[in-house]
Amino acid sequence: MMNKLKNRRDLFLTAGRGACLGILGVVAGILTVNRQIDYTDQACTHQGMCRGCGGFTDCRRPQAISARKVKEPGVK
Numbered sequence: 001m002m003n004k005l006k007n008r009r010d011l012f013l014t015a016g017r018g019a020c021l022g023i024l025g026v027v028a029g030i031l032t033v034n035r036q037i038d039y040t041d042q043a044c045t046h047q048g049m050c051r052g053c054g055g056f057t058d059c060r061r062p063q064a065i066s067a068r069k070v071k072e073p074g075v076k
Contacts, residue, residue, distance in 0.1 A: 050068075
């Protein structure tokens with residue numbers, strides 16, 4: 001009987017650890033997917049040449065906002 005009890009305890013401990021790790025993984029995944037980079041606090045790495053920047057579409061600097069509003073030549 002003692003051996004069954006020990007195995008049952010091990011089962012619950014293992015299941016609890018697995019559940020905690022699963023929850024931690026889900027939370028980390030949600031935080032990673034929903035992460036938005038705020039470029040306003042960072043120094044501009046392209047000296048105002050916004051279109052060549054990797055963060056152009058998400059940047060909230062005034063230069064990037066106005067560059068997104070300007071239509072490209074040939075685009076209607």
